[in-house]
Amino acid sequence: xxxxxxxxxxxxxxxxxxxxxxxxxxxxxxxxxxxxxxxxxxxxxxxxxxxxxxxxxxxxxxxxxxxxxxxxxxxxxxxxxxxxxxxxxxxxxxxxxxxxxxxxxxxxxxxxxxxxxxxxxxxxxxxxxxxxxxxxxxxxxxxxxxxxxxxxxxxxxxxxxxxxxxxxxxxxxxxxxxxxxxxxxxxxxxxxxxxxxxxxxxxxxxxxxxxxxxxxxxxxxxxxxxxxxxxxxxxxxxxxxxxxxxxxxxxxxxxxxxxxxxxxxxxxxxxxxxxxxxxxxxxxxxxxxxxxxxxxxxxxxxxxxxxxxxxxxxxxxxxxxxxxxxxxxxxxxxxxxxxxxxxxxxxxxxxxxxxxxxxxxxxxxxxxxxxxxxxxxxxxxxxxx
Numbered sequence: 049x050x051x052x053x054x055x056x057x058x059x060x061x062x063x064x065x066x067x068x069x070x071x072x073x074x075x076x077x078x079x080x081x082x083x084x085x086x087x088x089x090x091x092x093x094x095x096x097x098x099x100x101x102x103x104x105x106x107x108x109x110x111x112x113x114x115x116x117x118x119x120x121x122x123x124x125x126x127x128x129x130x131x132x133x134x135x136x137x138x139x140x141x142x143x144x145x146x147x148x149x150x151x152x153x154x155x156x157x158x159x160x161x162x163x164x165x166x167x168x169x170x171x172x173x174x175x176x177x178x179x180x181x182x183x184x185x186x187x188x189x190x191x192x193x194x195x196x197x198x199x200x201x202x203x204x205x206x207x208x209x210x211x212x213x214x215x216x217x218x219x220x221x222x223x224x225x226x227x228x229x230x231x232x233x234x235x236x237x238x239x240x241x242x243x244x245x246x247x248x249x250x251x252x253x254x255x256x257x258x259x260x261x262x263x264x265x266x267x268x269x270x271x272x273x274x275x276x277x278x279x280x281x282x283x284x285x286x287x288x289x290x291x292x293x294x295x296x297x298x299x300x301x302x303x304x305x306x307x308x309x310x311x312x313x314x315x316x317x318x319x320x321x322x323x324x325x326x327x328x329x330x331x332x333x334x335x336x337x338x339x340x341x342x343x344x345x346x347x348x349x350x351x352x353x354x355x356x357x358x359x360x361x362x363x364x365x366x367x368x369x370x371x372x373x374x375x376x377x378x379x380x381x382x383x384x385x386x387x388x389x390x391x392x393x394x395x396x397x398x399x400x401x402x403x404x405x406x407x408x409x410x411x412x413x414x415x416x417x418x419x420x421x422x423x424x425x426x427x428x429x430x431x432x433x
Contacts, residue, residue, distance in 0.1 A: 067349065067425040067426055074420075080414040080418045083410065084414050084415060084418060088126075093127075095188075100176035100191060101176065102177035102186060102187050107182035122293075194223045194379075195218065196219070202397050204399060211403045222381075238301040241301025245301070245309070246309040247312050249264050249309045250311065251343070252264070254314065254315065254317045255338075268309055280303050280374075304358060319342075353423045353426060363408070363412065367383055369384065387401060390404075
C-alpha cells in the first residue's frame, strides 16, 4: 500500500516539481547551480570584498561609511537586484495567486530603482582609507580598488596580494572579483535580449505560419550565413561601442537569437496542432492569450535549457572580445581583459593568465552543467523514478 501511495504521490506532482526533482538528482547540475549562485553573490558583494574605501570608519569625531557614496550604478544594480530576485523566488507562491498585481508591483520597483540611479551619481573620491589614520576602520577583505595602481608591479601571489599584481601594480584578486560583475552582467543581459527577440519572432512564426513564417525563416538563414563573432566585430566597429558595456550586451544579444528562434518556432508548430490551443480558440480566446497562457508555458522547458547554454556562450564571447581588444578594456575590470594583458608577460607572470582562465573555465562549466541537468530533466522520455 505504501508503495502504491508513494507512486500516486509522484504521479500527482506538478511538471515544475518533477523537473526540479530530476534536476536535484544530478550532482553535477546541482553543484553547478550552487557555483552560479555563488558567483552572482560574489559579484553583488564585490565592492565590499575588494575596495580601497572603508566599509566603516570612525575618526575625527564622526562615524562614516565611505564605501557607499563611491558605489557606481552597476554596483547598486547588483546589490539591489540580486536580493530582489531572491525575494521574488521566496514569495513565488503568493505571486502566482495574483500574477497581474505582482508583475505590476515588480515593474514599479524596478522603474523606481532605475530612476533613482539615473538621478544620483557616485562620489569620485581618489583617497584610500587603507593608509588613512582612524580610531577604528573596517576595511574590505581585499583593501585594494580594481583600478588602483600600487608600487608592487608583477608581484606574485602572496598574503598581501592573493592573486598577484599586473604591470601597473593593480591587484588581480580585486580585478577578478569586480570582473565577475562585468562578465556575468554581459552574459545574463545579452542572453535576455536574445531570449526576447528569439521567443517573439520564433513564437509568432510558429503560430501564424504562412508568409510571416517564411520571412522569419529566410531572415534566420541569412543571419546564420555569417559567423557570429564576425557580425559582432562589424557591429562594434560601426557603432563605436568598444568599452561600452550596454552596447556590447546589445550587440551580443542581437546576434545570438537565431538558435532560440528556431527552437521556439518548432515548439509552437508542434503545440499548435494539439487539441488544447484549438479548444482555447474555440472558446473565444484571443491569439495573444493562446500564445502567452497556453503555448509559451508548454514550450518553456526547452527555452530555459537553451537560454542557460546561451548565457555561458555570451560570457565566452565577451571574454573573447576583451581578449582581442574589442570588448571591455582597462581600467574597467574584465576577465578577458586580464587575459589579454597576460599575453605579453606569460613567460614570467603566470598568474595573469591562470586566475582569469580558471574563473572563465569554472563559470562556463557550471552553466553547462546546469544546462545539461535541465535538458535531462525536461526530457519527456524520462521515466518517473
